[in-house]
Amino acid sequence: MTNKRTWAPGVAGGGLAMLLALTACGDAGNGEDDNGGELAGETFTVGSKEFTESYVLGYISALLLEDAGAETVDQTGISGTATVRAALESEEIDLYWDYTGTGWVDILGNTTEDLPDDLYQAVAEADEENGIAWLEPANFENTYRIATTESFASEQGLSTMTEAADYINENPDENGLCAASEFINRDDGLPGLEEAYDVDFDAVELDLNLIYPQVGDSCEFGEVFSTDARIEANDLIVLDDDQDFFVPYEGALTLRQETLDEHPAIEELHQPVSEALTDEVVMELNGRVDTGGEDPRDVAEDWLMEQGFID
Structure with missing residues (x-):
């Protein structure tokens, strides 16, 4: 054309x-x-x-x-x-x-x-x-999800958001979450997620395109989109939203x-x-x-x- x-x-x-x-x-x-x-x-x-x-x-x-x-x-x-x-x-x-x-x-x-x-x-x-x-x-x-590295998930036995929340509550220094400004501030993003899973993340605000390679480096967890090919490309694993929080x-x-x-x-x-x-x-x-x-x-x-x- x-x-x-x-x-x-x-x-x-x-x-x-x-x-x-x-x-x-x-x-x-x-x-x-x-x-x-x-x-x-x-x-x-x-x-x-x-x-x-x-x-x-x-x-x-x-x-x-x-x-x-x-x-x-x-x-x-x-x-x-x-x-x-x-x-x-x-x-x-x-x-x-x-x-x-x-x-x-x-x-x-x-x-x-x-x-x-x-x-x-x-x-x-x-x-x-x-x-x-x-x-x-x-x-x-294309829904929001939380991901971590495959190695971190394997080492800590994490496959669901509930397991991640329990881990963070026991290890509060390992609660870094790389996320974009919009996710950090909207109700169907970080505030609602923390309430649903009774957990507190330490948000590291990044541009959307910088999140994926920084998970496992700048932060333990990251905001991702479920249809994003960079999940696989960066050896990340998506945690199951077992409380069905995400809309x-x-x-x-x-x-x-x-x-x-x-x-x-x-x-x-x-x-x-x-x-x-x-x-x-x-x-x-x-x-x-x-x-x-x-x-x-x-x-x-x-x-x-x-x-x-x-x-």
């Missing part, structure tokens, strides 16, 4: 616009003008959060839109849920991928207790009042309802792609970026072409 990429125009507005300009990648991809796609003549600004999976998902959406004839402006790499969500609500971006657990707790302000039986439906219905649509979730779940995090595209109403083709384009995005597929795509050093847009394009979703 041939694709032109140009520098995106500056984002208008106040402090949020400046933050977007600092945190987001500033280039745009343009769909072919002559492909006669159902979105020809339209332009969409595609956002993402700042971690690998979010970049890949953002580029998957951008490439689908471009293949349907649209032009896209690249605003991937926005730091933090609050910022990217504010960008969506204020029309700085038109769409981005988020997670049902994040929507339920971090965006809608619910707790991790008494989860509804159908979390996606509950999130979609509640956020509808805010004018935000959640497309049907993809076939993967389900199904990936889903979010956009303003008015955008979806005006362009229902967006949902039609994403539906088969979402079905094909399994845990195994997403972990492989993440690994090609994080351990293989490939560009996330290239990874997204290769996969979409291999699956026949774009030409």
